[in-house]
Amino acid sequence: MVERRPGLTILSHVVLLLGIALVVFPIYLAFVASTHTRDEILKVPMPITPGTHMLENYTAALLGTETQGAKVVVGRMMWVSFVTAMVIAVGKIAISLLSAFAIVYFRFPFKKLVFWMIFVTLMLPVEVRILPTYKVLADLSMLNTYAGLTVPLIASATATFLFRQFFLSVPDELVEAARMDGAGPMRFFKDILVPLSQTSIAALFVIQFIYGWNQYLWPLLATTTEDMYPIVIGIKRMIATGDAAVDWNIVMATAILALVPPAIVVVLMQRWFVKGLVDTEK
Amino acid sequence: MEKRVLFRSGWLPWVLIAPQMAIILVFFFWPASQAIWQSMQMEDAFGTSTEFVGLDNFKTLFEDPAYIDSFKVTALFSVLVAGFGIALSLVLAVFADRILRGGLFYKTFLIIPYAVAPAIAGVLWVFMFSPSIGIVAYALNKWGVAWNHVLNSDQALALIVVAAVWKQISYNFLFFLAGLQSIPKALIEAASIDGAGPLRRFLTIQFPLLSPTTFFLLVINVVYAFFDTFAIVHATTEGGPGRDTAILVYKVWHDGFRALDLGGSAAQSVVLMVIVVALTVIQFRYVEKKVQY
Numbered sequence: 001m002v003e004r005r006p007g008l009t010i011l012s013h014v015v016l017l018l019g020i021a022l023v024v025f026p027i028y029l030a031f032v033a034s035t036h037t038r039d040e041i042l043k044v045p046m047p048i049t050p051g052t053h054m055l056e057n058y059t060a061a062l063l064g065t066e067t068q069g070a071k072v073v074v075g076r077m078m079w080v081s082f083v084t085a086m087v088i089a090v091g092k093i094a095i096s097l098l099s100a101f102a103i104v105y106f107r108f109p110f111k112k113l114v115f116w117m118i119f120v121t122l123m124l125p126v127e128v129r130i131l132p133t134y135k136v137l138a139d140l141s142m143l144n145t146y147a148g149l150t151v152p153l154i155a156s157a158t159a160t161f162l163f164r165q166f167f168l169s170v171p172d173e174l175v176e177a178a179r180m181d182g183a184g185p186m187r188f189f190k191d192i193l194v195p196l197s198q199t200s201i202a203a204l205f206v207i208q209f210i211y212g213w214n215q216y217l218w219p220l221l222a223t224t225t226e227d228m229y230p231i232v233i234g235i236k237r238m239i240a241t242g243d244a245a246v247d248w249n250i251v252m253a254t255a256i257l258a259l260v261p262p263a264i265v266v267v268l269m270q271r272w273f274v275k276g277l278v279d280t281e282k
Numbered sequence: 283m284e285k286r287v288l289f290r291s292g293w294l295p296w297v298l299i300a301p302q303m304a305i306i307l308v309f310f311f312w313p314a315s316q317a318i319w320q321s322m323q324m325e326d327a328f329g330t331s332t333e334f335v336g337l338d339n340f341k342t343l344f345e346d347p348a349y350i351d352s353f354k355v356t357a358l359f360s361v362l363v364a365g366f367g368i369a370l371s372l373v374l375a376v377f378a379d380r381i382l383r384g385g386l387f388y389k390t391f392l393i394i395p396y397a398v399a400p401a402i403a404g405v406l407w408v409f410m411f412s413p414s415i416g417i418v419a420y421a422l423n424k425w426g427v428a429w430n431h432v433l434n435s436d437q438a439l440a441l442i443v444v445a446a447v448w449k450q451i452s453y454n455f456l457f458f459l460a461g462l463q464s465i466p467k468a469l470i471e472a473a474s475i476d477g478a479g480p481l482r483r484f485l486t487i488q489f490p491l492l493s494p495t496t497f498f499l500l501v502i503n504v505v506y507a508f509f510d511t512f513a514i515v516h517a518t519t520e521g522g523p524g525r526d527t528a529i530l531v532y533k534v535w536h537d538g539f540r541a542l543d544l545g546g547s548a549a550q551s552v553v554l555m556v557i558v559v560a561l562t563v564i565q566f567r568y569v570e571k572k573v574q575y
Contacts (some may be wrong), residue, residue, distance in 0.1 A: 008480060009381065011377075012380045013384070023394060030406050033409065045417050046417055094301075098298045098301065101298055105289050106294065117306065129313045129314050133309060213399065214398075232402060236516065267397075270389075274393075277456060
């Protein structure tokens with residue numbers, strides 16, 4: 001800060017507090033709704049302070065409720081989401097590390113072509129080619145499997161480019177030294193390159209975990225049985241019946257359960273996440 | 283860019299890139315080429331035979347008023363999302379850049395929407411704006427605004443814009459903050475010594491120097507509004523009322539999986555691919571020229 005302006009400083013805090021209020025209010029309200037009974041929420045206007053039914057709502061959500069005919073077990077859905085997110089995050093990091101290593105440290109025929117093929121995938125998100133990708137998945141009979149939920153989303157040019165960028169900044173002397181000491185390429189990769197990439201790996205992990213956890217369109221297509229729905233899909237199915245019949249208290253408990261794990265990851269790994277986000281796009 | 287020192291091996295690099303290549307060939311190039319091929323096919327009503335029809339599907343598509351409407355809605359939607367999203371985050375970032383204490387506190391809260399799934403964001407907002415039980419809808423009604431996004435298309439659009447902007451605030455905010463913090467303090471101090479107040483410094487120094495960030499975010503936000511908002515629309519308005527909020531990605535899904543119009547859906551996919559490629563090219567041209575400060 002270049003000068004003292006108490007008025008402006010106060011204004012800054014006021015604006016930021018308003019910003020936070022805007023950001024937090026929907027989540028707060030969901031939390032409030034998750035602590036009341038269904039009837040209390042249906043009263044207009046609904047209460048805006050937490051109630052006393054928190055425990056039973058969350059238990060009902062996690063273990064499943066029979067009220068609306070269809071039984072939705074959030075515990076199972078959270079597990080599916082967790083596995084999906086982990087496989088996508090770890091898988092992406094693993095295959096991107098390997099391919100970035102090949103692209104940066106080796107010379108091989110058609111390298112340019114390979115590079116461009118990976119680059120092009122940056123441009124076409126799953127949203128624009130849903131039907132044919134779905135067909136491929138169905139032909140490989142991978143519907144309703146973890147493989148079907150994760151593998152098509154694992155190929156990520158973003159991660160490959162981030163690692164490529166990072167590898168290019170690693171001093172050549174390290175390779176020379178490693179070779180002098182008789183280390184082969186894989187030894188160099190395992191003992192030097194991967195440990196050096198730790199920060200990028202952490203950053204990518206956060207971003208990809210959230211990406212995986214929050215997937216919606218793809219699981220909507222790739223799963224048709226209840227036991228393979230991730231939580232984000234499950235919640236949408238719970239509100240599909242229209243306002244009056246919806247158990248809003250359970251839905252909101254589910255919403256809180258769905259947003260807490262990624263939120264924790266982001267907040268705890270904030271430093272890496274911010275760095276990774278800003279770096280990936282460079 | 284190339285490394286000076288390279289490893290030599292005939293087979294190892296192929297093994298290393300094999301997993302990635304296998305996945306992109308099977309789940310990327312194959313479906314993408316299928317989309318292009320299918321977009322030039324027409325299936326009869328019973329799905330028993332297909333016929334090559336060239337560009338007919340595209341012609342039908344662009345003569346279809348529903349598709350043109352979907353284009354218009356998407357354009358309006360992305361302008362609103364990018365405009366409000368960028369303006370709001372810029373204001374927050376400028377004030378966050380000013381303060382000395384509590385920065386981490388504010389930042390921690392402001393990045394939370396990034397972690398929330400678009401579909402969940404949609405559910406949270408639809409709950410607040412639900413005409414029968416929503417607390418915000420109730421307040422609006424009190425103030426004389428009859429809120430019912432199930433019937434009123436403008437309100438339905440407003441709802442998905444609000445949910446989409448909310449979700450994107452974190453991302454924009456972090457980039458603006460990083461941009462502002464990389465502006466050399468000396469410039470600000472010099473201007474301040476010359477007697478420029480905070481507003482003037484913002485308008486003549488910070489904002490112009492932020493222009494690469496702003497432009498980058500503009501492209502990112504348009505891409506986001508075009509392609510990442512399916513979940514929000516699906517969880518809130520389902521394209522309604524009628525088809526007034528059926529943005530392009532929603533329509534691709536709807537026509538392909540609900541209406542089962544394979545050729546039409548594939549043609550729409552191809553149109554979308556062209557749009558993404560165009561946007562990516564714009565973005566990369568900008569990256570090339572990116573100002574370093």
